[in-house]
Amino acid sequence: MDNHSIKKITVVGTGVIGNGWIGRFLANGYDVVATDPAENAEARMRAAIDKAWPAIEKHGIAPGASKDRLTFEPDLATAVADADLIQENAPEREGIKRSLLAEIDSFAKPEAIIASSTSGLMPSTLQADCARPERVIVAHPFNPVYLVPLVELVGGKATSPEVVKVAEQFYHSINMKPLVISTEIEGHVADRLMEAIWREALHLVNDGVATTEEIDAAIIYGPGLRWALMGPFLTLHLAGGEQGMRHMLAQFGPALKLPWTKLVAPELTEELSESVINGCEQQTEGHSISELEQRRDDFLVELQELLEKYWPGANLNGKI
Amino acid sequence: MDNHSIKKITVVGTGVIGNGWIGRFLANGYDVVATDPAENAEARMRAAIDKAWPAIEKHGIAPGASKDRLTFEPDLATAVADADLIQENAPEREGIKRSLLAEIDSFAKPEAIIASSTSGLMPSTLQADCARPERVIVAHPFNPVYLVPLVELVGGKATSPEVVKVAEQFYHSINMKPLVISTEIEGHVADRLMEAIWREALHLVNDGVATTEEIDAAIIYGPGLRWALMGPFLTLHLAGGEQGMRHMLAQFGPALKLPWTKLVAPELTEELSESVINGCEQQTEGHSISELEQRRDDFLVELQELLEKYWPGANLNGKI
Numbered sequence: 049m050d051n052h053s054i055k056k057i058t059v060v061g062t063g064v065i066g067n068g069w070i071g072r073f074l075a076n077g078y079d080v081v082a083t084d085p086a087e088n089a090e091a092r093m094r095a096a097i098d099k100a101w102p103a104i105e106k107h108g109i110a111p112g113a114s115k116d117r118l119t120f121e122p123d124l125a126t127a128v129a130d131a132d133l134i135q136e137n138a139p140e141r142e143g144i145k146r147s148l149l150a151e152i153d154s155f156a157k158p159e160a161i162i163a164s165s166t167s168g169l170m171p172s173t174l175q176a177d178c179a180r181p182e183r184v185i186v187a188h189p190f191n192p193v194y195l196v197p198l199v200e201l202v203g204g205k206a207t208s209p210e211v212v213k214v215a216e217q218f219y220h221s222i223n224m225k226p227l228v229i230s231t232e233i234e235g236h237v238a239d240r241l242m243e244a245i246w247r248e249a250l251h252l253v254n255d256g257v258a259t260t261e262e263i264d265a266a267i268i269y270g271p272g273l274r275w276a277l278m279g280p281f282l283t284l285h286l287a288g289g290e291q292g293m294r295h296m297l298a299q300f301g302p303a304l305k306l307p308w309t310k311l312v313a314p315e316l317t318e319e320l321s322e323s324v325i326n327g328c329e330q331q332t333e334g335h336s337i338s339e340l341e342q343r344r345d346d347f348l349v350e351l352q353e354l355l356e357k358y359w360p361g362a363n364l365n366g367k368i
Numbered sequence: 369m370d371n372h373s374i375k376k377i378t379v380v381g382t383g384v385i386g387n388g389w390i391g392r393f394l395a396n397g398y399d400v401v402a403t404d405p406a407e408n409a410e411a412r413m414r415a416a417i418d419k420a421w422p423a424i425e426k427h428g429i430a431p432g433a434s435k436d437r438l439t440f441e442p443d444l445a446t447a448v449a450d451a452d453l454i455q456e457n458a459p460e461r462e463g464i465k466r467s468l469l470a471e472i473d474s475f476a477k478p479e480a481i482i483a484s485s486t487s488g489l490m491p492s493t494l495q496a497d498c499a500r501p502e503r504v505i506v507a508h509p510f511n512p513v514y515l516v517p518l519v520e521l522v523g524g525k526a527t528s529p530e531v532v533k534v535a536e537q538f539y540h541s542i543n544m545k546p547l548v549i550s551t552e553i554e555g556h557v558a559d560r561l562m563e564a565i566w567r568e569a570l571h572l573v574n575d576g577v578a579t580t581e582e583i584d585a586a587i588i589y590g591p592g593l594r595w596a597l598m599g600p601f602l603t604l605h606l607a608g609g610e611q612g613m614r615h616m617l618a619q620f621g622p623a624l625k626l627p628w629t630k631l632v633a634p635e636l637t638e639e640l641s642e643s644v645i646n647g648c649e650q651q652t653e654g655h656s657i658s659e660l661e662q663r664r665d666d667f668l669v670e671l672q673e674l675l676e677k678y679w680p681g682a683n684l685n686g687k688i
Contacts, residue, residue: 262547
């Protein structure tokens with residue numbers, strides 16, 4: 049089995065995420081069958097694809113790609129019968145997803161791959177009721193799926209390593225950045241980080257410290273600009289001057305004991321420090337801090353022009 | 369007193385943040401005096417400004433602005449004597465900052481404003497040893513200060529409201545986005561959110577779930593792209609379809625009870641839900657979700673072109 053054997057794709061569930069997947073699959077020249085039990089699902093799906101299509105085209109589409117290559121099939125069994133890949137996007141409830149995946153598993157071709165878009169549930173749990181759990185995998189995307197490239201791939205205890213490999217090749221082939229996560233945890237990786245911010249933000253609103261608008265502004269005009277380019281580690285590596293992360297941990301390590309968030313930090317052991325410092329140094333191998341700072345700065349100048357073009361602060365953030 | 373009375377600025381402490389401030393003040397046409405007790409501080413400061421200057425010029429400088437309008441003065445008392453605004457950037461240790469601010473307070477003109485760049489300490493604590501605490505304020509910037517516009521302004525119990533107002537006008541006049549925070553907490557607002565992500569990221573490394581490189585990639589290619597445009601609230605408001613945040617809280621509210629991060633969430637009461645929903649609706653008043661999605665999508669298309677130009681993934685992220 050390789051990723052070239054994926055020719056027909058079925059999307060189960062046509063909410064925001066399901067429709068986002070349809071956009072990405074169509075953009076990459078696939079035939080897509082979609083199914084959803086909700087009333088008017090087809091009309092809403094087609095409206096969503098029509099709306100997204102100009103941005104999809106601007107982002108780039110494969111030769112022969114067309115939104116006319118999309119079929120709606122209300123019957124689940126019929127919809128998945130011929131698919132090589134089935135992408136499931138049911139509501140984020142364990143019971144719903146488990147029984148739906150078991151149904152899909154019973155209707156699909158034996159060699160089809162079944163991918164769940166779950167943001168938080170673990171694949172070992174989701175595949176538990178399937179007769180062929182080895183072809184069930186988590187492929188967690190980010191909204192809007194037709195534009196944001198990250199997809200987290202997580203296999204469960206019963207998932208075949210071959211399926212993980214084929215999925216990685218396939219999602220890469222549709223211009224995504226697959227991140228294979230080998231340790232199953234609730235929330236995978238990106239949502240652990242997003243959920244931490246989200247919960248801290250809810251605490252700030254709950255404690256009356258800031259409004260949603262102020263919190264959003266505190267992200268957009270500060271750390272958010274940098275996060276488009278660098279994650280939390282490289283951001284701090286570049287903030288530490290020529291000594292990078294080593295200096296930052298010495299300078300801000302003690303702050304991990306302070307109540308700078310409601311989240312209790314791990315103990316900053318010698319081992320953890322070294323993992324973080326070595327990680328940053330490996331990530332930037334062959335590039336001086338100075339060179340990376342230069343690139344970051346050039347990026348930030350152009351990014352702010354872009355932000356001004358599409359999101360002039362005054363319109364949305366009266367306060368800031 | 370108004371912000372036009374600020375003509376001479378002294379920067380105390382010329383590390384990464386102090387030098388960043390010098391760049392921003394010079395870019396806006398100010399004369400700047402800098403002081404730092406470290407050996408070779410002047411040479412390192414001038415090298416940092418030289419390096420940043422091309423990006424500063426590209427971002428835009430005021431008429432008459434020049435990096436020649438920077439003077440280094442090793443003696444603290446002399447350095448601050450004539451300043452209308454003193455920006456303090458000592459290491460993030462309460463003892464060091466408190467005694468330094470008290471010294472600055474004793475040497476500065478009575479009407480000068482003293483701003484601390486502290487990322488986490490509270491102004492009421494920092495101003496405690498000053499004879500004129502009413503002119504001491506926190507003005508917390510983000511690296512690189514000469515390009516990132518956010519500055520958090522927090523007054524302490526003894527800070528005069530007039531000083532907060534003048535500071536807000538002044539930082540706005542140098543092309544920053546001042547966020548006035550009326551409730552003092554450790555870490556202010558943006559660092560609460562950054563620290564939450566940072567601690568969760570350290571847990572992930574510590575638990576062996578992901579490397580620093582994988583975590584950075586999980587931000588850059590996913591949520592980070594959106595955070596350049598929108599904070600955590602608007603991001604979810606737009607992910608909720610036409611019903612926005614109301615739908616998201618119904619769909620993902622229960623997940624606050626799940627272990628999706630090590631941070632315990634607040635109780636999602638009716639009151640908190642309404643604060644969040646109303647906040648998002650006020651932020652986007654007069655703009656349909658559909659219109660905002662369109663703008664977000666156009667932004668994301670161009671942002672990814674920019675990212676590819678300055679930060680081609682392959683160079684820095686072998687894995688992803």
